[in-house]
Amino acid sequence: MKFKLLLFCSFWMLVFAVSCNKDEISFDAPSQELSFSRDTVFCDTVYHQVRSETYAVKVYNNEDKDIMIPKINLEKGAASLYKINVDGKTGHEFTNVPLRKKDSLYIFVEIAPQATGPEAIAEDRVIFTSPVGQQHVTLFSVVQDAEFFIQTPSNPNILSSNTTWTNNKAKIIYGDLTIDQNITLDIQAGTKVYFHKNSGMKVAAGGILNINGTQSEQVIMRGDRNDPYYDTIPKNWNSIRMAAGSLLNMNHTRLFGGTNGLDLRESTATIKNSFIHTFQEYGIYAVASTVNASNLVMNNCGESAIGIFKGGNHSYTHATIANYSGTMGSLNRLGIFATNEFKEENGQTVYGALQNLNILNSIVYSDRDNSIVLEKVGMNQFQYLIQNSSIKYSGVSGAGYMFENNPTNSVIQSVKNEDPKFVNYFVAQMNLRVKADSPARNKGSVLIAATVPTDIVGVTRTTNPTLGAYQ
Numbered sequence: 221m222k223f224k225l226l227l228f229c230s231f232w233m234l235v236f237a238v239s240c241n242k243d244e245i246s247f248d249a250p251s252q253e254l255s256f257s258r259d260t261v262f263c264d265t266v267y268h269q270v271r272s273e274t275y276a277v278k279v280y281n282n283e284d285k286d287i288m289i290p291k292i293n294l295e296k297g298a299a300s301l302y303k304i305n306v307d308g309k310t311g312h313e314f315t316n317v318p319l320r321k322k323d324s325l326y327i328f329v330e331i332a333p334q335a336t337g338p339e340a341i342a343e344d345r346v347i348f349t350s351p352v353g354q355q356h357v358t359l360f361s362v363v364q365d366a367e368f369f370i371q372t373p374s375n376p377n378i379l380s381s382n383t384t385w386t387n388n389k390a391k392i393i394y395g396d397l398t399i400d401q402n403i404t405l406d407i408q409a410g411t412k413v414y415f416h417k418n419s420g421m422k423v424a425a426g427g428i429l430n431i432n433g434t435q436s437e438q439v440i441m442r443g444d445r446n447d448p449y450y451d452t453i454p455k456n457w458n459s460i461r462m463a464a465g466s467l468l469n470m471n472h473t474r475l476f477g478g479t480n481g482l483d484l485r486e487s488t489a490t491i492k493n494s495f496i497h498t499f500q501e502y503g504i505y506a507v508a509s510t511v512n513a514s515n516l517v518m519n520n521c522g523e524s525a526i527g528i529f530k531g532g533n534h535s536y537t538h539a540t541i542a543n544y545s546g547t548m549g550s551l552n553r554l555g556i557f558a559t560n561e562f563k564e565e566n567g568q569t570v571y572g573a574l575q576n577l578n579i580l581n582s583i584v585y586s587d588r589d590n591s592i593v594l595e596k597v598g599m600n601q602f603q604y605l606i607q608n609s610s611i612k613y614s615g616v617s618g619a620g621y622m623f624e625n626n627p628t629n630s631v632i633q634s635v636k637n638e639d640p641k642f643v644n645y646f647v648a649q650m651n652l653r654v655k656a657d658s659p660a661r662n663k664g665s666v667l668i669a670a671t672v673p674t675d676i677v678g679v680t681r682t683t684n685p686t687l688g689a690y691q
Contacts, residue, residue, distance in 0.1 A: 371395025
């Protein structure tokens, strides 16, 4: 019995000793510089009084000893727009922060700013002070003043009078924003319109949407997540849906990152000098609609850059319609798909005439077998013209039309399967200019070029016109 009691006491004395030793670990002053997972934290563009997502920086102790970091602080202190969390505690300044040997700790960063103008830079530094000197990690963000349009059960979020949006504040849309019947929304140059997840814009019958960008001040329409990661992925918002009888005029606009870009239902769109890219399904989804586009650049759309259903009337002049994707490889990724049928929401299939589909002085190309697929159904009118254009083509069985010896003379002076040699078609860079030795150079019709005498960046193309949106 005495032996068992002695053994029991010895065990707990040992546990107590080990516990005491653990608590009494000594931390030395650093004798080497710390290292960091990144030297700059580029925060998402943020809006007035809206908290950003949280960003993480890892701090590494590369020494063979446990160290005590004397001080970690925000350079601007309590006046900083940023907040940091060090070892589970939030504040602006921390002293005597322990860090075990060959270990790391997280510092979490976020910003919830007050805007001081339409757009400003918020910058600060996290300072690390130790006997070996000062080190820092830079914090950087763009801060925008913003106006919010929020759909709720009690607020249908409808513009019921003619409205003009200027670039003095970013416009952020939660839910659907509807332009009412016979109402006009003018969006002026330099305006930025951001859509929250599952949000979009609707233009009712008779409504007019004028997007009036300029070459130096584009209108930007995209999802409301602005960090670079979201520049190259789709489905961050829904679409701009144009109802029957509505009208869209779009110039110098960059539209990207949603499910469908322009969703046109028996409506009319005039598009100039614009970029439409990175949509899960279609960049332009047009049902029995009229589209006149020039100097249009498109890329990275899951089903097709342009989807034409139930016919309509379409003209694409000096367009560069590419479709390359590193993230949507399992989808069709066509350049243009056109058919004269359409399945309505009730399941009924309806038909309409394709009065015109004109592809003029353009490039329609991708890494698929056919960049243009035509699907005529029934006896409806189905009229198309591919003139002075560069396309990808594998044969009538896949494309739905004949390239050579076309019986209706609908493919004229065009080239097939000659790589346009884009400078860079990957979406992160997306420079769809063509190289100096591109087969698209000097292949355009001068008569067609005269209808669009300058390219998307203002370069004259009246002589030796290059196919596509860039001269």
